Amino acid sequence: MRTSTALAVLALGLLVVPGAFGTRTYSDPAGDSGPAPDITSVAVSHDDAGFVTLAATTNQPTLSPDALFWGYFDTDRNTATGMQMKGLGADVIVISDGSGGGLIGHVNGIWIEIDFNAALTTSFANGVFSAKFNRNVLGTTDRFRFAVQSELGNGDGDSLGSDDAPDGPPGYEYSFVPLSLTVSAPVATPKTPVSGKRFVVSAAVTRNDEQPFAAGSVTCTARAGKVALKPVASAGSGAARCAMKVPKGMSGKTLRGTITVSAEDSSPVKRAFSFRIR
Ligand SMILES: [Ca+2]
Ligand SMILES: [Ca+2]
Numbered sequence: 001m002r003t004s005t006a007l008a009v010l011a012l013g014l015l016v017v018p019g020a021f022g023t024r025t026y027s028d029p030a031g032d033s034g035p036a037p038d039i040t041s042v043a044v045s046h047d048d049a050g051f052v053t054l055a056a057t058t059n060q061p062t063l064s065p066d067a068l069f070w071g072y073f074d075t076d077r078n079t080a081t082g083m084q085m086k087g088l089g090a091d092v093i094v095i096s097d098g099s100g101g102g103l104i105g106h107v108n109g110i111w112i113e114i115d116f117n118a119a120l121t122t123s124f125a126n127g128v129f130s131a132k133f134n135r136n137v138l139g140t141t142d143r144f145r146f147a148v149q150s151e152l153g154n155g156d157g158d159s160l161g162s163d164d165a166p167d168g169p170p171g172y173e174y175s176f177v178p179l180s181l182t183v184s185a186p187v188a189t190p191k192t193p194v195s196g197k198r199f200v201v202s203a204a205v206t207r208n209d210e211q212p213f214a215a216g217s218v219t220c221t222a223r224a225g226k227v228a229l230k231p232v233a234s235a236g237s238g239a240a241r242c243a244m245k246v247p248k249g250m251s252g253k254t255l256r257g258t259i260t261v262s263a264e265d266s267s268p269v270k271r272a273f274s275f276r277i278r
Helices: 002-015
Strands: 020-027 041-047 051-057 067-074 083-085 088-090 092-096 103-108 111-114 120-125 128-134 143-153 159-165 172-175 181-183 187-189 198-207 217-224 232-236 239-245 254-262 269-276
Touching: 020 172, 041 172, 051 143, 067 128, 088 143, 092 120, 092 128, 181 254, 181 269, 198 254, 217 232, 217 239, 239 254
Parallel strands: none
Antiparallel strands: 020 041, 041 051, 051 128, 067 088, 067 092, 067 143, 083 088, 092 103, 103 111, 120 128, 143 159, 143 172, 181 198, 187 198, 198 239, 217 254, 232 239, 254 269
């Protein structure tokens, strides 16, 4: 009995597939690649087995044998170190044609040292180029900048077209640290809600990955006395906001509410506010 329980637990354990964490997607414009694969989005994630996966979505369902993908990784986010490429100081470069393997190179001064020990697997299916490699290829950094490039050659070493994602500096940025938000105490405009007037509550939001809080999910609740309001939530420019109209005849009552903010896979952060209506 004990044995069968142990086996059952083992079987359940084997069913657990390492999950992908911290998936971030980045966009690139369509129609900027010439005949090369047109990258429109790039997704990066990592898993608890220590692997990083990069997936570039393109407009080409099958890949020409003369097409290549390049990944440029600025692992120290320092343009003064590594190779000056794509507005980055690329310290690690990945090259692949999507047929399974590829090369990982470490930039060392003017040399690129090929990392023959690095486990790199790549694929191209349904328009998506994927590269998976061990996180330790990037050293011990907990965040990095990167860019991806597709290129189509003519078989004789001449480039027929390419697509840079992103189009220019400073590259995309990825963090291995789980995303968390800091939401400051809400402030009001005007400072005091007025009966019959518009009223906005906003809270400054910062991300722990040094990226601007440009988008997110915001939920607002508000009530003036016992009257439920219909606040309109918005996010961007480093703040979350709840805009509402205070009903008439509410002078002296209290306007209470909450603002709840999350971004990507962060946990939601809730702040309460309370103001006396004038
Ligand atoms: Ca593109
Ligand atoms: Ca660098």
